[in-house]
Amino acid sequence: MKKIFILFLLLISLLFSDYKDAYEDFLELSGYNASYKLMFDDRTILKVIHSELSTLGINITDEMEDDLTAILKNYMFDVKEELDKDMFSFYKENYSEDDLKALIEFYKTDIGKKVSSLTPLFEKKLLDTLDKVKAKYYPEMEQEIIKLFGK
Structure with a gap:
């Protein structure tokens, strides 16, 4: 019985590995x-932080930027690792291995390569x-919300 269980675990790990x-x-x-x-x-993360802090009226000095970079480096590995786990789970729940293989074949085509090369640029354009x-729009919207709640 123990051997069957070990064999079962091995097969599951092989399927997961594929x-x-x-x-x-x-x-x-x-x-x-x-x-x-x-x-x-x-630089991308600092740009986002600059943007967020500037909406609060906070300007970042060079010294503050160095400190922010150090803080980011402390957290970004864990953030990326958690994101990777969540994204893997999302794909696993929504795409079969055959689905992924079909997508891989698509990305090997000329139009797939074009889509692939433009994906990072598209996402950067979207963020920008x-x-x-x-x-x-945020400053005006923020003022209207403050007026609404009387603060």
């Missing part, structure tokens, strides 16, 4: 790994556009 390999290939070919690198780049729209 899925994990397909998932990692998909991330690389689809451009998501490049997007992750862009998202977790110190969100920053611009937020800067344009």
